Amino acid sequence: MKVLGMISGTSHDGIDVAAVDFTLRDGLLHGTVDYAGSSPYPEELRVRLMRALPPSALTFAEACELDTLIGRAFAEVAADAAERAGGVDLICSHGQTVYHWVEGRQVRGTLQIGQPAWIAERTGIPVVADVRVRDVVAGGQGAPLVSLMDVMLLSGLPSRPAALNLGGIANMTVLRPIGGGGPVAYDTGPANALIDAAVVRASDGRLRYDEDGRLAAAGRVDDALLTELLAEPYYRLDPPKTTGKELFHADYLAEALTGHPGLSDADVAATLTALTAQTVADQVRRHRIDTLVASGGGCANPTLMAMLRERLTGVRVTTTAEFGAPTDTKEAIAFALIGWHTVHGLPATVPSCTGASGARVLGAIVPGAGPLRLPEPLATAPTGLRLSGAIG
Known part of the structure; x- marks a missing residue:
């Protein structure tokens, strides 16, 4: 069929x-x-x-x-x-x-x-x-309903694999969680949602996303802003959990930036890209993942993927293209x-x-x-x- x-x-x-x-x-x-x-x-x-x-x-x-x-x-x-x-x-x-x-x-x-x-x-x-x-x-x-495909597609991998989708929101499927039981899957937080909002804001709507991660690559991560963003209560909730642009939208970003008026557009993009990488990496370490199979539009952002790999030393990071998707x-x-x-x-x-x-x-x-x-x-x-x- x-x-x-x-x-x-x-x-x-x-x-x-x-x-x-x-x-x-x-x-x-x-x-x-x-x-x-x-x-x-x-x-x-x-x-x-x-x-x-x-x-x-x-x-x-x-x-x-x-x-x-x-x-x-x-x-x-x-x-x-x-x-x-x-x-x-x-x-x-x-x-x-x-x-x-x-x-x-x-x-x-x-x-x-x-x-x-x-x-x-x-x-x-x-x-x-x-x-x-x-x-x-x-x-x-x-x-995440995509967890059905994740479990079926990665079923042949040994040890502790996980699938990661980097769309507007990032979600992860862990096939063999610590402590046993069935697979778990949940939204880890924003993937491209806030980065896209920052690019739209910086370009007055002329651009919709950070093509090739160039804006973030030109900036520096602001530790103070990143710390404030990581205080978001959603990240501390235990799975199963889900989120979306009902939470992570342009107004959310605007409010977060009110206390940081001097940041350049590039620094904002770099910090938001680091936020995505950090929140994903925290969950990968939580489950002791050894193979992370990524997909979604975020895979086309080399700055995001580099930040993710920097935070996941010892984890094999690949994409679903290796598995035919x-x-x-x-x-x-x-x-x-x-x-x-x-x-x-x-x-x-x-x-x-x-x-x-x-x-x-x-x-x-x-x-x-x-x-x-x-x-x-x-x-x-x-x-x-x-x-x-x-x-x-």
Whole structure:
């Protein structure tokens, strides 16, 4: 079965896609990545979305219009990707997260927009969507759902491996935590969210991210600001836990900088990059990780990766490309995997990672152009994932 996975992540800059042809053999799921790519949001839509995100107020009218406009954007990208992949049997759309309702350590709700009916209508292909909320209802964080792929993809590694995703928010999956038990996964804090906010601030909106880490590389880490940032209570919470731009947004940065008016833009970027590296490294050391497998947009920032490696002497730091998953489309592959599990009647969560009371089959299915026909349910889930043929 060939599944197209789609997601726009916490950087809110575009739509990542991956078409994966899955075959189950001898308990292992083998996936050939026939197409992987990314399409930016139209600039007007991206700006409109960013203006609507927390802490901004939002009307139902604007929410409805964004749900439709993002759904239509996803539909066009899906149609193009499906054609490039030579056709697909199923689409799994994560959509765009706009709010994650967290009270203390309890997630009360989560909202992803990008109406999947537009995708089904445009392509004629069934769509699995709304995949996070079932885990939340079961008492989980609704994240990181990518932990399913992390556990399956890295299952063959010995000792203490972990997966790290550096999107807007950084999340980590630890396969074999100290003290035993099942895998654990959680958001460690911001990855690119605050760095991006600093670049937007420094460039008056002309730039959206620190390309090649150049701004941070030109600055110096301010120890006083870094110490204040590290005092954020979120970092001291025990997992499972999750966060997002509801906490780490432009106003959060502006407030943090009020006591440091003399810092240059480069010094601010360097300090925020060090914040990401430090909060990740603290968790890697906490779990005595010996192999860290990174993915996400942060892998393209050499300044961030250098700071991370400096803090992790003795840890092998590599990327998911070594395991067949392009670093910038790993999450799209993960949602293709979730879609495959859903239509085969299999749970697609790791309860010890999300904190849910049990594993759950995720999502709702929007039929395509014809009658909805699902594969025969599988009694046993695959134990591992092997990827090949990945292309950019």
